[in-house]
Structures are given as structure tokens and as C-alpha cells.
Amino acid sequence: MPRRNRPPKRVPPSDVRYDNLHVAMFINRMMRGGKKSLATRIMYQAMESMGERTKKDPVEVFETAIRNVAPAVEVKPKRVGGSTYQVPIDVSQERGITLAMRWLIQFARDRSGRSMAEKLANELLDAYNGQGNAIRKKDETHRMAEANRAFAHFR
Numbered sequence: 646m647p648r649r650n651r652p653p654k655r656v657p658p659s660d661v662r663y664d665n666l667h668v669a670m671f672i673n674r675m676m677r678g679g680k681k682s683l684a685t686r687i688m689y690q691a692m693e694s695m696g697e698r699t700k701k702d703p704v705e706v707f708e709t710a711i712r713n714v715a716p717a718v719e720v721k722p723k724r725v726g727g728s729t730y731q732v733p734i735d736v737s738q739e740r741g742i743t744l745a746m747r748w749l750i751q752f753a754r755d756r757s758g759r760s761m762a763e764k765l766a767n768e769l770l771d772a773y774n775g776q777g778n779a780i781r782k783k784d785e786t787h788r789m790a791e792a793n794r795a796f797a798h799f800r
Contacts, residue, residue, distance in 0.1 A: 662689060663704050667711060667742065674746050675765075690762035695770055710772035714748055714779045715741035718790040723799050732799045733790035745779070752778035 660669040668688065676684040696703035715738075720731040736744070753761070753768040755778070771777025 660685070660688075663692070665704050665707075667708060667746075668692075668704065670742075671707075671746050671750075675750050687760075687762045687765065690760075691766040691769065694762065694766040695773075698766075698770065699773075706773050707769060710749070710769045711742060711745045713775055714745035714772050714783055716744055716783045716786045717741070719744070719786050720789050720793055723796075725799055730796040730799055731789065731793040732796050733793050734800060745783075748779040748782050752782070 656666065657669050657673060659666050660672060662668075672681065672684050672688050675688065692703040692707065695706050699706055716736050718733050719736050720733050722729050723732040724730075749768055749772060750765075753765040756764040756768060758764040758767065768777055768779060772779050
């Protein structure tokens with residue numbers, strides 16, 4: 646990282662099928678070993694599955710799921726004196742979306758099921774409905790921040 650000024654934030658091109666930036670970002674984060682075509686196929690299969698199950702626009706379901714999982718606050722360790730405090734800080738919108746995508750992918754991979762597309766669709770639908778492991782992780786993060794609210798002045 647340069648010391649003087651921040652480099653401009655790179656924005657990936659929107660995905661081909663839905664023309665949505667968040668879908669493209671999700672595909673890029675899901676990709677392993679540079680296999681973007683495989684990640685794209687998995688994502689589109691999951692989106693089709695969600696659309697069939699909910700009878701709604703899959704992009705709308707996806708965006709709502711990400712919004713439901715994105716945390717508002719998180720804790721960061723801060724060293725003061727000889728002890729380390731967990732200091733709650735507000736999360737920017739970009740960071741919240743990044744964390745939400747990371748958690749959704751992580752918990753979709755941890756699920757039991759046949760294909761990754763099926764597991765991802767189930768995790769996204771759970772997040773859309775306000776349940777599932779990703780929502781639990783968000784609630785846990787919020788509880789940690791609330792418990793350490795006394796150290797907010799170290800921010």
C-alpha cells in the first residue's frame with residue numbers, strides 16, 4: 646500500500662447473464678484455482694434453482710440475502726497498555742457486503758449436499774429467510790460488539 650494516497654478501487658465488470666455487479670463479485674470470490682467458468686456455472690445453477698423455488702426474481706432474492714447477512718458492526722483487536730481490547734467499530738457498506746459474501750460461500754461449502762450449486766442455493770435461501778449459519782455468524786458478531794461496547798472509546 647502506498648503511504649501517500651490510496652489507489653482507486655477496481656470495480657469488476659458486471660456478470661453476463663444478470664448484469665449485476667454483486668453477482669460478478671460473488672462469482673470471483675467463489676472461484677478456486679482460476680476456474681471462473683466453473684464458478685460461473687455453479688452460481689447460475691444456484692440462481693435458477695432459487696428462482697424456481699421462490700417464484701421471484703433470483704437477483705432480488707440474492708441481493709436481499711446479502712443485505713440480511715451483512716453486519717453493521719464488528720470487533721477489532723486494539724492493543725492498549727499491555728492488554729488487547731476487542732473494540733467495536735462500524736462496518737462500511739463495502740466491507741459488510743464483502744463479509745456477507747465470504748460467510749455465505751464459507752457456510753455453503755461446509756453444508757452437506759450433492760452439488761455446490763445446490764448447497765449455495767440452500768444457503769442463500771436460508772439467508773433470504775433470515776436463518777442459516779451465515780445469519781447466525783452475523784448475530785454472533787453483533788453480540789460480540791454489544792458485549793464489548795464499553796471499549797468503544799478506544800476507537
